[in-house]
Amino acid sequence: MTAMPRKPIPVVLVAGFLGSGKTTLLNHLLTSASGVRIGVLVNDFGSINIDAMAVAGQVDSTVSLANGCLCCAVDARGLDAMLATLADADLDVIVIEASGLAEPRGLIRMLLASENPALEYGGLLEVVDAAEFDATRQRHPELAEHLKFADLVVLNKTDRIGGPRRAELAATVGELAGGVPVLPVEHGRVDPALLFDIPAGRRDDEARQLSFQDLLAEEDDHAGHAHAAYDTVEFTTGVPLHPRRFQRFLADRPAGLYRVKGFVHFGQPGGGLRYTLHTVGSFLRLDRGAGLPGTQLVLIGTGIDTAGLLARLRACEEADPAAVDEQAMLGILRFLPENLSESD
């Protein structure tokens, strides 16, 4: 066991029916997330475009890439052991191509139940083939069921359909998925910053807290990429938030809001100074943080009513936290890692 405490590595699942574009998405992440060390777990290397990436070394079923990323090929039986190995590697995120390995539901359960402090579940992405949606749904009526588990739906291959159909499909898929955000993309080009934190510095700096400036700098770094297409809203306040009002805000996030990250402060006695908040689509997690009290959030989405969103966040402010009943924190605390499995 390593004694060195470090931030757990988020594990993001990518699911989707045959040919929907999961591998294309993984390849995109591996090549576009510069500076991020990604570990990917796949069924076999066949589909990962390793030839195009500089290979730094290969051990059994693991290939290390020159950019610090790792690719592992495992079957369902080897998954547990491989995850444990990856947990010890210097990675920023682990992405598992779920189909073929195991049912996403089983995988989610396994990750939530994992006692490995080096890993944390980071949400489920469901990739949907926009061009073949109707055909897939006919062939696999369980598609609707799968969508319900998704935290974010990636509507892929939108280059193959027209604009009006895209809007119509996004609405249908979003509805089937229970209102989670739907991200239309071509060739799996999901902005990595929508899925996990892009580290502002490297790990040599472990003790350092990610500052709000770092979060904003990340936004700038990626502004030249797909990110520029998104609306970014920043919310900062020194006034504590009312836990219940903020919980209501979280429960009713606009459909176009793909990502929220930053710090929240509730001013509750004994409630810690502030919490780190991280959402990907409908997935949400909170961690006890340190640092000065205060709320600083970055919200990223498309077609979001910026002014409305800010007004809703302002309405969560509570100048007199001492007057807030203690029970109010309970709804928030269930998003802490140790309570996450219970809320599933």
Ligand SMILES: Nc1nc2c(ncn2[C@@H]2O[C@H](COP(=O)(O)OP(=O)(O)OP(=O)(O)O)[C@@H](O)[C@H]2O)c(=O)[nH]1
């Ligand atoms: N036109 C178009 N083709 C795409 C897009 N994304 C992926 N493809 C193609 O669709 C095919 C399937 O993509 P994959 O990424 O292999 O899909 P997958 O979900 O990993 O497939 P399986 O591993 O077989 O389940 C490939 O030929 C891709 O090149 C897209 O956005 N537009």
